[in-house]
Amino acid sequence: MDKNLTVKDIILSFKNRANEHIIKDVVCSLGYDISGEMGGKWTVKIDKGKVIIEDGLNDPDVVISMNDEDFISFTLGKLDPVNAISAGRLKITGDAQIAQQSAKFFKKYQIDNGEEREELVRLRKILSIPQRFSTGEVMGFFLNNLKKKKIMANKCPKCGRMQCPPREVCAICKVEASEWVEVGPEGRLTVADIVFYASPDPLTGEIRKTPYITAYILLDGCEDPDTFWHEIDPDTPHEKLKRGVRVRPVWNEKRTGAITDIKYFELVED
């Protein structure tokens, strides 16, 4: 490691490393809480293209905490941020999305050692392709019924499983599932997943709001283990998401024949 490089040098260099075209409309503040001998606390404020560096943590949107040596390694690209976060060496408190985006706000830190530095070309793109899906007759029937607040399952004539959403055939028995049965709308929660990781919704390309709760629900009238996959009201206290609790759908006022016709399921409180 470069013995002459200090944490403070790096913090102050943010000013000269700003990618002005990226931060010209950005307003946010990043806190740095660096422990160790060279450590300290700083706030880097970005205000529509301007970078202001202040001592101390002045109510930043996000605080990045790590020790001094890790911070220098991280700045020089020698410490992978995902590894550091996994191992608990880098902590992010507050708006993690800002921390993630901040990588683009500043150019890479370069040590000036007189050598000609190698430039590696990296192109960033977004692939965006419009798509059209045909629902088909079976899924179309199911989706059209959602508009009428009805959840329809189709039954395998051989094994009796209730498929919901329906499929043209039972993939296990390999026969056409032709009988329609109205199920639910209430049911019991089998298991829920609380999603903290913000991934892009590929239907829109937009980053999903987190945390949200996805869940598997055994609708009344369905056969275990053919559960129904949907969301639970994101405001539900997580400790209430117990196996077997009763849930009911909250319907959207405007229904278009889509998964969003059901806003989410909510717990049926006794």
Place this chain on the structure above:
Amino acid sequence: MRDRKREVAIVGVGQTKYSSHREDVNQPEMISEAIFEALEQTSLTMDDIDCIVHGNMELFEMIYQPDLWHTIGTGASGKECLRLTTGGTTGATLVCAADALVASGMHDIVMAIGFEKLQEGHTTGGITNMADPLWGRKLQSGALVGITATQMIEEFGEERAKKASIDYRIIMDMHAMKNPKAHRRLGLNFDMAEDLMNNSPQLVGELRMIHMCSQSDGACVVILASEDKAKEICDRPAWILDHVTVHREEHMGTLFGFKKEKLTHRHAAEVLFKRNNINDPVNEFDVFEMYDPSSWWGVDWLREFLLFDGDEHLKLVENREILIDGKFPVNPSGGVIASNPIGATAMVRFAEAALQIMGKAGEHQVKKEVNKALASGFGGTFWTVLGILTADKPER
């Protein structure tokens, strides 16, 4: 195993170093690094290779027909080249396909190539596209599933379940520290368990960042040869005894009911073990290279693959028997949690199992002699490829 015209063995393996960034090479250049290593190990030249099978994940690098523009790095120019992609199982499927091409007599020497540059794409976004666009796409969060953690906590209690999954994670890191090609080598030890299992950021439920596999760039190459050629090329080739592929429907709902659907892993193990008279897998296999996308799944799937019903899988972890020098070494390479170039990952399982049999695993070579190895691939909506490699040429 079903009829085959002749026996087939893995005679050579090549791998790049796995890493989060390979900005210094483009895709064909990265692949060629693994190929040069495999050719050097086998003293073969590209002229000796009859056919190439190539694969990775669809939609991950947003490159259409990668096999075509990779020709400059794969050596496929003027040769037969096939492309396969079956999701996470791709790498294992490539090995199975190469096996079939040689076993059938169509080709004598086949090179299978799996690669991925996850840094170039959006893995979670890409995986989410496997879900039904009218339903699951709205709900799916890539390959991140916390349900196994929830189920294990319900079954075995929070403390025991969390401890087992973090111990498994630490063991994998201890193995990765012995594998210079592994991507994530964090230097974890058992004293850190408490801190990691409570403080690592949560992704989905109790699935935390520390539990989850890496996103890696890298390529793996495996060379398979017919029985006559195999003996010429390699002193101790890794023979392919058998493999099985089990797929299930796209719909995930049946996996998460009140009663648990039998996983494809268990089904695959039952079929494979019965066909090959394996009655006591823990004692009969000398090493298991398992596709373990998270340490929760790693622990849970030991139960499925080894056909346990109680808590034997937890005990294997708790008693540290899955350590490299333990009774049943699991993933001496560090596994998928350490390195995960997805299109190559399932192939790496077979490649690492083969290296253990060949005795060429280097610092992460299992101490005892490895005569029989198990390797698994995982992908799609719970698909399985499971295979057995042996040091002795199979007698049928």
Place this chain on the structure above:
Amino acid sequence: MYRNSFIVHGKLALPYQYFAGRLGSKFIKTLEKEHKIIGTRCKKCNTVYVPPRSICDRCFLDIKDNLEEVSKEGTVLSYTVVNSYEDHYPERPPFILGLIKLDKADTPFVHIIKNVPINKMKSNIRVRAIFSNTPTDTILNISHFEPVDYSVFEVGYTYEELEIGMSASFTKTITETDVYLFAGISGDFNPMHVNEEYSKKGIFGKRVAHGVVPQSLIAPVLGTKLPGLGTVAIEINTRFRRPTYFGDTITAIATVKEKIEEKKWVKMALKFINQKGEIIADGEAIVMPPKG
């Protein structure tokens, strides 16, 4: 009968990036900073690859260190005209994409060719790289290629382009000067052309132009108009119909009459008329049109 099936509109939108790698980056950055084009040479088969690649796929050798500069000029091996449009295209249609093999390189690559009339574009022309002043981090650090020599586009109609019935003409007033100059060129000082008094007694009653003077007006028609530049005349037969007097304005007209497939020659009908619309001569020519 599909009563329930309907269409759902969706989108697949995913971010990705592409690493050009060390060698690819060097190629792109050398275009940007030095305006030079580099390739790599395989020392076994001697092939020079442009853009450079790390591996010779024929010999399967690592060649990434054998960098060589190649010429900024090359030959268009083939081309296509893009008439459709998608968002990611570098240009608005129509534009030309050429397969260009640079001098000192062995492999061609595709780039945009500009400053060529689309209907005149052809293979085997020489082009040179024009570098972009704005860095793009792509092959568009070369903005486009353009012709080294524009004269190659000034050619007449080829055999294939000529159709029966196509015509062209040239008109000029024949003056005394023309006739006297021609007399000087040919040595034909026949008094019917140069002696007014003598001519008064002849059948035309005044001086007339040499017969070949008005007929020579077919030369600019065949040679520069139809078929045009590059044409070689094989045979010309004409018949004199009327005299041309000084001051007459003559129009020479050539019309495609027949295409001679086996030789790729063309038979042209020739007609020469004066200002009164009288035919002063007619005939036929066989010509070899330019090859394009």
